[in-house]
Amino acid sequence: MADAGDREGRDARRESGPPLSIAYSPCPNDTFVFHAWAHGLVPDAPAPEVTFADIDITNGLAERGEGDLLKVSYAVLPWVLDTYTLLPCGGALGRGCGPLVLAPGPMEPASLAGKSVAVPGERSTAYLLFRLWAAARVPGGIGEVRVMPFHEIMPAVRDGRVDAGLVIHEARFTYPRFGLHQLADMGEFWEETTGHPIPLGAIIAKRSLGAERLRQVTAAIRASVRHAWADPAASQDYVLRHAQEMDPAVADAHIGLYVNEFTAELGEAGYAAVRELLTRAADEGLVPRVPEERLRPSDV
Known part of the structure; x- marks a missing residue:
């Protein structure tokens, strides 16, 4: 579990303005990306006060308007963009890195009809992709959906407490250890049907910080x-210390998959992917529709 009380960055040596409250996950891609800022290695940057929290918690923080800067699911954007702006860097978007649907043994997607599936949050991007996939691949629809912390999903599938599980993060690399089988790859489905990279985690900041502060961030x-x-x-030490005893090789693979050119700059291809995700989801009645002017930041 994330250590919500673990705060770092208070000793930033160079700062600009009052400290910012920042929340991101203890996963290797986030700790890798934010290490330098959290440890005062970015000259003239605002001093960060970091809280570690899993994505379902940060999504909730965003919906309540708590926190200056948050790592959240792209799926939560329709509910928070009045308060927060999407930043064009720092997030997770890419190819070949989508969530997986796992089962205890080989099965066809249609066999999930009426079955129970564990998911890591109903406002997660993984769940949104899963709902779009299920609408196209599971005639009759899924039965019961159970929300669980992501690290509890594979044991639940293995132990027969649910029929299948939707997994994220390092589970892409570790699920064979649980004796599980990949039923479907949400990323493959997304890329095959849209041609876009997969939008997963977004970095958002409060609009009330103002244009100059947002540029600094x-x-x-x-x-x-x-x-x-x-x-x-x-x-490396920072990453492994927060990676829940993850094997260093898995942590490196995790970083290599989720930290890429879109992390440095979302760019037109990134924004197009996000628009496509939210538009398709709105067409299915899964999320409110997002006006284009709310999606693109200004002057950052």
Whole structure:
């Protein structure tokens, strides 16, 4: 579980303005990206006060308007963009990195009709992709959906407490250890049907910070990403300390998959993917429709 009381960054050596409250997950991609900023290695950056929390918790924080800067699911954006703006860097979006549907043994997607499936949150991007996939691949629809912390899902599937599970993060690499089988890859479904990369985790910041502060935050994230790439060894202790006893090789694979060119700059391809996800979801009645002007940040 994430340590919600674990705060770092108070000793930032160079700061600009009052500290910012920041919440992101203890997963390797987030700790890798934010290591330099959290440890005062980004000159003139705002001092961060970091809280570690799993994505379902940060989604809830965003919906309540708590926290200056948060790592959240893209799926939660329709509910929070009046309060927060989507930043063009720091998030997780890519190819070949989608959530997986796992089962105890080989089975066809249609066999999930009426069955129970564990998911890591109903406002998660993984769940949104799953709902779009199920609408196309599971005639008759899923039965019971059970929300669980992501690290509890594979044991629940293995032990027969649910019929299948939707998994994220390092589970892409570790599910064979639980004797589980991949039923479907949400990323493959998304890429095959849209051609877009997969939007997973977004970085959002409060609009009330103002344009100048938002520019400082965006610059700090970009600098932190560049520092991480320039000196990967510098963040290794920080990454592994928060990676829930993850094997170093798995942590490296996790970073390699989820930290990529879209982390440095969302760009037109990234925004197009996010628009497609939210538009398709709105067409299915899964989320409120998001006006284009609310999605794109200004002057950051």
